[in-house]
Amino acid sequence: MVHQTMDQDDPLLATLPAVARLALVYAPASAREQTLALLALDARLATLIRRSNEPMLAQLRLAWWRESIGHDPAHWPEGEPILATLRSWGADHARATALVNAWEALTAPSPLAADAMLAFADGRGAAAAALAQVLGRSNEAEPARQLGRIWALEDLAMRLGREEERATAARLAAERPGKLPRVSRPLRPLRVLAGLARRRRRAGSEEGASSPAAMLEALKLGLLGL
Structure with missing residues (x-):
């Protein structure tokens, strides 16, 4: 059983996808807020991209996030829960802009090319490596980066709108190392995200990440580190 508890009243929790x-x-208490900041920002940017009919509009909204995150937190607008949670990143808060850059790669012309997909993966990977740094696990930045890239490409292989795009993303995902990098407990959420995204692609359906077997897989990845 997992003994880690979460504040169910946290408004950011409701904004996260079920897998997130x-x-x-699986994040220990000492890593929970920092990890939530990353996941909530990722979810918000995904929604922004999904709801923007024009690439230019999406880019303008992404620019606001990039500029806001890059500023001194003393100047951040009040009432934005993601920025409030991102304060937990301390002096490394600006490194979260890598996630904004990742999502901006998806505003490239359709059909999305492999280069744009790899740029998305690099951005998510850089954000995952930044999380490792924030959590005092700089020695695990590279495996965290690899997990972020795997999570990104496996996600694209199921989420992109065109069949040809999904096929390209699936090919890129299949080129990643077959075995997920091992990381210490504070970074295990990244392993769960990467592992379940890969499981979903291989199953060819959302059940690949939500079935009882997937829950057992999450337990192995997140708690036992297997």
Whole structure:
């Protein structure tokens, strides 16, 4: 059983996809807020891209996030829960802009080319490596980066709108190392995200990340580190 508990009243939890909420369960208390900041920002940017009909509009909104995150937190607008949670990143807060850069790569012309997909993966990977730094695990920055890239490409292989795009993303995902990098407990949520995203692609359906077997897989990845 997982003994880590979460504040169910946290408004950011409701904004996370189910898989991200599951991954967050495996973050120890000392890493929970920092990990939540990363996952909530990722979810917000995904929604921004999904709801923007024009690439230019999406880029303008992404620019606001990039500039806001890059500023001194003393100048951050009040009432934005993601920025409030991102304060937990301390002096490394600006490194979260890598996630903004990742999502901006998806505003490239359609059909999305492999280069744009790899740029998305690099951005998520850089954000995951930044999380390792924030959590005092700089020695694990590279495996965290690899997990972020795997999570990104496996996600694209199921989420992109065109069949040809999904096929390209699936090919890129399949080129990643077959075995997920091992990381210490504070970074295990990244392993859960990467592992369940890969499981979902291989199953060819959302059940690949939500079935009882997937829950057992999450337990192995997040708690036991297997």
